Amino acid sequence: MKFGTSGLRGLSVDLKGQASALYATAFGRYLLDSGMARHGDALLIGQDFRDSSPEIAVNCTDALAGLGFDVYDCGSVPTPALALYGLQQKAACLMVTGSHIPADRNGIKFYRPDGEIDKADEAAITGEATKLDRASFAFEPRGTKPQDRSAECLAAFRDRNANILPTGALTGLKVGVYQHSTVARDLLVELLEHFGATVVPFGRSETFIPVDTEAVSKETIAKLKDVARQHRLDAVVSADGDGDRPLVADETGTPLRGDLLGLIAANFLGATSVVTPVTSNSGIEAAGRFSVVRTRVGSPFVISGMQEARAAGQTHVAGFEANGGVLSASDFEVNGHVLRALPTRDCFVPILATLSLAALKRQPLSILAASFHLPLAAADRLENFPVETSGRLMAFLRAGPTNLAAFLQPIGEVGSVSDIDGLRVTLTDRRIIHFRPSGNAPEMRCYAEAESEGAAQGLLRAGLERIRWWAQAN
Template sequence: MRTRESVTAVIKAYDVRGIVGVELDADFIRETGAAFARLMRSEGEDTVAIGHDMRDSSPGLAQAFAEGAIAQGLNVVHIGLASTDGLYFASGTLNCAGAMFTASHNPAEYNGIKLCRKGARPVGQETGLATIIDDLVNGVPDYDGEKGSLSEKDLLGAYAAYLNELVDLSDIRPLKVAVDAANGMGGFTVPEVFKGLPLEIEPLYFELDGSFPNHEANPLEPANLVDLQKFVVETGADIGLAFDGDADRCFVVDENGDPVSPSAVCAIVAERYLEQKPGSTVIHNLITSKSVPEVIAENGGTAVRTRVGHSFIKNEMANHGAVFGGEHSAHYYFTEFFNADSGILAAMHVLAALGGQDQPLSEMMAQYNRYAASGELNSRLANAEAQAERTQAVLDAFADRTESIDRLDGVTVELTGTPAWFNVRASNTEPLLRLNVEAPSQEEVDALVEEILGIIRA
């Protein structure tokens, strides 16, 4: 028996994540595999594909999960080393459930699981994780039926071929592309996906190493982009790409070494889809720039705003029949990729746009950079009570300047007399209060950030 507190500390809003040997171990993961198998069997499913990243703990945890699933009658197809979108490809093409062992951008001591149903459909708190939590707390009942089977399948080549069918890069102008894999799974997938294309790849940190010896695999943090920014300029690259640990996110750097806003990437990919499929729906989360819905509307599309998090975005993609979805955290979702997110597929769209015209990346993207933004700023607070109290303090301080308040995810405050806005929300995965600010100028952004953080961190 496990306490509900210990289980919910690891099973978050849309995945499983914790410190190996402290919050999760092989026994916990084995039981989680058993509980997931029970859930899948109750829905008539009989197979799960399992993949894992390059962390030292990942193969053993994946094996433990497989043991739990097999004991509960679920067949296991082990695809071995994979990016998270490689696992989604397996789930989509094999038409089976999936379990990806990764802690994404978290430090080396962490690991976790991203779970999905067949067709890469998400398993979140309201769509299965709560049931798994109950089983782990109450004890997973023994299964007296026939045990499942174990098989192995190498899907890397098929995954690369599939992506190249979705975005044809064979006829673009030659590009020099600097890629920082951060010792993560991008070093595994990029060589295969870009093989034979008119791309000269300049690799940085392609060696698979779950200890992340060069920098954390979290390009959302500016410090982790510095090496790529320098590398782009040193190599004379046309573009730089930075992947997180499991390569489901991709950040872009222009030829000058300057970061390209993920919202600008959302906008240009949305524009490409709306050229191909006029009048379509595009999803964006609530912390993307206002430029994203503006571009969608200007190109005849329908913008649908949603809360932050991959399970929420994927559900909205399906509910609205959307062709594309984007988050400011650099997760990008594609209808023809099972409504799932893929960092490298987003990169391929940017490469196709860049290589299909003659402007440098900085000039091509300028039209999508309409506002200044703070990026996501995190404040560690003691508990949910403290987060709620500080959030209310911010609302009180801005009461006389507030045009509207939206509570879709945290609080989004539109300010009176200006396009400026800010969002304050609790993290779904860490004990953090997150702040995002956007305004017409960097000076306005800086002033708002200083005032709001002064209240949150008081």
């Protein structure tokens, strides 16, 4: 088990055993020992549609009930819906989800009564789990029957989103919703129809399909393009497994970059200060109406940056990640209603903001995206890439400028380097290439920026090929 960029991750077969109960117990004890919760307090549990999630949720329910918590079952709901309900109820939450990673893996996201846990909380929970394990922790199922709060949880999130846009704001748009196995699938259809769009749902699956909105697979893009052409759609939208990362494709079925969706959402909210990771497009600073703070990759780092901005006196603070998930640390007034702060990733605000902008400007999404004049960017990853190998590669690249220069020699000459998270190299010809091990899975990620789509894709392919070459040679 390991905490990554957002939440605990591990193999499904392990989490279906006592590992999930171990970490749920560690989380519960941490809440009690720190004074953030007391015996008898409510604790909310949600889950995604993975085959392993119900069993893991049962283990966590039994473990937390055994500590004296009053456990509420919120069912299969988007992670931001669970987080919002937790804030409203002042209750800690636990979301069983592996987000976008394959079905043979799963995970758990933890929320304090005041929001998503941070890196210090992760360390404390890990320490508690280690102590329990060393004390020969043994889990015994209790058969706990939690109270069902799924309807209330979903209703609260539906109400939050139902007033974001004016009535009929999406009238005239024909939008496909790729439903696959995301827990956001039904609410996406409902909300788009609520705002007047003509909706074409497709691709619903009863088995889990991993959709990474930051590195959309060729198979998924082919599906989106086929449906967009067949139904003459203005856009296609979707989300990852737990509904906190958006996917928006234009009228051709071509996905828009997540950081562009975040940029649009930040402008839509009226943010004056935005926090985003170093992997977001380098053109964000010039394209928005706000100041920008860059962080390491992962929602805990973005949340920490937003908190610092608030502490410094900023009053309209939002954040987004390169995957498009939008967070807010301030209340914002939109469409005459107050949108309360929700400091966790959310796919709904960026989807609605982007579609409403297209409807308002009466422009195809492809034209709208090009109007922001961001450098062309591409991203992909090598899956099943051993963590040990990625660690050795990064150590080699960081050992000195000679190693990095030799590694990149077939690609270009090193200009400058940022080591905020992974290695982000600006070449002397102003192209950017970024190498970063995933924090969630055994994957090596590569990001590229250049003056054209072809150049960005070529740089990305070259970067991935150099990673493969080094792994085989070492």
